[in-house]
Amino acid sequence: MSSTTAAATPAVPTPVKNRGAITACVILAVIMQALDTTIANVALPYIQGSVAASADQINWVLTSYIVAAAIMTPPSGYLATRFGRKRILSVSIVGFVVASVLCGLSQSLMQIVVFRLLQGFFGAALVPLSQSILLDIYSAEERGSAMALFGVSVMVGPVLGPVIGGWLTDHVSWRWVFYINVPIGALALAGVSAFVVETKSDLSAKLDWMGFGLLSLSIASLQLFLDRGEQLDWFNSGEILIESVVAASAFYLFLAHTFTAGSVGKTSFVDPRMFLDRNFAVGMLFIFVVGITYLASLALMTPYLQGLMGYPVVTAGMVMGPRGMGTMVCMFLVGKLIGRVDTRWLLLTGLGMTAWAMYDMTGWTPDVSQWTIVHVGFIQGAGLGFLFVPLTTVTFATLPPEKRGEGTGLYNLSRNIGSAVGISIVTALLTENVQANHADIASHVTPFNRLFDNPVVHQALDPTTPVGRAALDGLITEQATIIGYIDDFKLLMILSLVVMPLVLLLRKPASPTAVDHSVAME
Template identity: 40%
Template structure:
C-alpha cells in the first residue's frame, strides 16, 4: 500500500504542480517563444481547456480500460508531452503540447483517488484521503517556488523536464503494484455527438475570448465565425445533454438549485484563483523587477493560506457548522484580500504582495469545501458521480475563462491608459516643462518618457484586472445566500463520504 500511495501521490502532485509551476516562468517563456502576453496566456489556457473537455469522460474511460491501464496511459502520456513541451521553440508548438498534456493528465486525479480507495481497507481510507488531500494542496504552495528556482537557476524548460524523472518513477511503481479494477464488461455508450459539440463549443468560446482583443472583436470575420460556431455547438451540446439517456454531462441535474448555484460559485472560484495566478507573475517580474524565484516565494503564501483554511473548514463542517457561514467568511476574506490589491503601484513593499495573497488564500480555502458540501447536499448517491462531472467542469471552465478574460483586460486597458496618459504629453504641457527643467525634448528624454508611460499604463491595466477579480468574489455572495441550508436535507458527513 505504501508503494501504491507513493505512486499515486507522485502522479497527482505532478499533475497539480503543472497548473501553477509554469506561472512564474511565463515572462521568460514570452521572450523564449517570441510571444506577446495574449499569446503566452494560451500556455495556461490550452492546458485548462483540455482538462475541461476530458474530465467529464473519466468514468466512461475507466469502464472501458480499467483504472490501472487508464492511469498508466495517462502518466506515460503526461511524461512524454511534458518532455516535448520543454523542447518547444514556438508558441504554436508549446500550445499543442500543453493541450495534449492536459488531455492526458485530466483523468489522473479522479482515477488516482479511486485507486487509493480500492487499495485501503474501509477503516484506513480516511487517512489515505487526508494524505492525498495534503499532497494536492501542496501544489499551489510548491508550484510558484519550484518554478521560480528552476527558471532562474536552470531554464524555464525545466518546469516541464522535472516531470520526467518523477513520472517515470511513478510509472514503474504503478505498473508493478496497482491491480486491475473498474473495468466494466458492458461499458456505457459514449455520446460522441455531445462530446464533440462540447469540445468545439468550449474551444471556440476560448478562442473568441483570447483572440478577440487582438483582432478587434466582431469587426473580424474570424471572430464572427468562431462565435457562430461556438453558439451552435453549445446549443447542440445542451440539447444532447437534456435529451439522450446517457449524456457526457447530465445537465438535467441542474434543476437542483443547490447544484446549479454551487457550480456557478465554483466557476467564479476558478476564475478568481487562476486570474490572480496570471496577473501576479507579470506584475512582479515585468513591473516590480523581481527575479522569478523571488516572485514564486512571495506568491506561495496564497497556497499556504488555502492549506490552512481548507483544514479548518473540514473541521468546522465535521462539527455541523453551517457551510453557508463558512463560505461567507471565505468570501469576506477573499474580497478583503483582493480589495488590498486595488492599492498596488510600482513602488509597493513586498509585504503588500505577501499578506493580501495569504488573506485571499484563506478565503479560497474557506469557499471551496463548503461550496462542494452545499452543492451535493441534496443529491442521491447515484446522482453524485454525475453531479461531480458538472462541478469539476465548471471549476476548470471558470479557470480557463478567467485566464482569457484577465489577459484581455490587461492588454486592452493598458492600451487605453497609454492613449489617455500619452495624450497629455506634448511640448506645450506645463508639467512636462517642469519635469524637464525647461529643456527641450531630446531623443534620450523622449525614450525615458516613453518607458515611464509604458510602465504606468501597464500598471493601470493590471489594476483593472485586479478589479475584475475583486468583483468575482463579490458576485459569489448572492449565490451562496440563495443556497438552502444543507442541514435540513442531508448531513454533512454523508456528503463528504459520498
C-alpha cells in the same frame, strides 16, 4: 457521463497488499499533475522571450492546458470502466511525461501550446483515478485520513509550483519546469505497474460521444474566441466571427441533444435533471467564479512581479508561494468546522477574504513591499481554503448519491472552464485598458505643461528631444499598465462580492455527516 470517482469501486474495501506503496505512487501522480497548474507561471516571461510571443499570446500556455484537462475530465471514469483503471492511469502517466518532454523541447509558441494541450489531455484522468484508487484501498473509517492526505497532495503542487519553477528557471532553464516531470512520472509509473491491481473491464460501457463532441467543440471554440479576440480586434475579424458562431451553435446543439436524448431512449452526456437540484445549480456557478478569481489572479501576478516590479524569477516564486500555503492551512481548519458551523457562513467568510485581498491589490503600485504581497496572497489563498471544501460539501449535499460521480465531473469542468475563461478575460482587458490609459495619459502631456518648467523634470523628460520622448513614453506606459492591473483586480473583487447573495439560495444540508466529503478533493 460516467462516474470519475466510483468507477469499479467495491462497496466494502478488502485488505490490500502494499497499501503504503500504492498510496505513495498515486500521490506522486497527483502531485505531478497539480504541480503543472502553477509551475509554469513564473517561467512565462522567459518562455515568452524564447518563443517570441506577445503578452496575450503567452497565456495560451496556461489556458490550453486547463481547457484540455476540462474537456477530458468527465470521460475519464468511462475510459477506466471500459478499459481498466490501472491501464488508463498508466497510459495517462506515460502520455503526460512524454508531453512534458515535448513542451521542454518546443521551439515555437505553436509547438508549446499543442504539447500543453496533450499534457492536459493525458493529465485530466490522473486526479480522479488516483482518488478512486485511494477510496478502494481504505475502509470507510480510514477514508477521512486518506482524503486529507489526498487533499494535501493536491495543494502541494500550487504551493511548491512557483518556488520550484522559479528556482529551475533561474538556475537551469525554463525548459526544466517541464523536464522535472520525467523522474516523478517514472517513479509513479513504476509504482502503479508493480503494486496497483487492475479492475475488471466492462466493454458494454457507453459514452454519449455526440454530447461529448459538441460540448468539447463549444469549449474549444469559446477559448479560441477569448484568446484571439483582443489580438484580432474582436468582431471586426472574420476568424472571431466564425469561432463565436461555432461556439454558440455547438452549445445550442449540445443542449438540444441533451434534452431530447431521453425521449429517444438514449443516455445523454449530461443528465439535465441534476440542475433541478438548487444546491447543485448554485454550486456550479459558485465554482465557476472561484476558478476565475483564483487562477486569473495568479496569471496576473507573474507579469506584475517580474515586469513591473523587476523581481528576479526566484523571488517572484517565493512571494507567490504563501498563497497556496494559506489555502492548505485553511482547508485543514475548515475540515474541522464542517458540521459544526453552517457551511453558508464559511462560504461568506471565504468570499469576504477573497474580496478583501482583491480590494487591497487595487491600491498596489510597484513600490508595494514584499511583506504586503506575501500576507495579502496568504489571505487570498486562505479565502479559497474557506470556499473549496464547504462549497463542494453543500453543492453535493442534496444531490442523490448515484448522481455524485457524474456531478463531480461537471463540477470540475465548470471550475476549469472558469479558470481558462478568467485568464483570457483579464489578459484581454489588461491589454485593452493599458492602450486606452496610455492614450488618455498621453493626451495631457504637451510641451506647454507647466511641470516641464521644473529644470530636473525638463532635463530627464524633455518632450522636444528623442531621448526625452522615449523616457516619457516609458513612464506613461508604466503608469497605464499599473492602472490596467488595478482595473483587473477591481473586476475580480466585484465578482467575489456579486456572488455573495447566492448563498441565500443554498439549502442547509439536513445531515452534514452524510455528505461524502471526498468529492471535495477531486
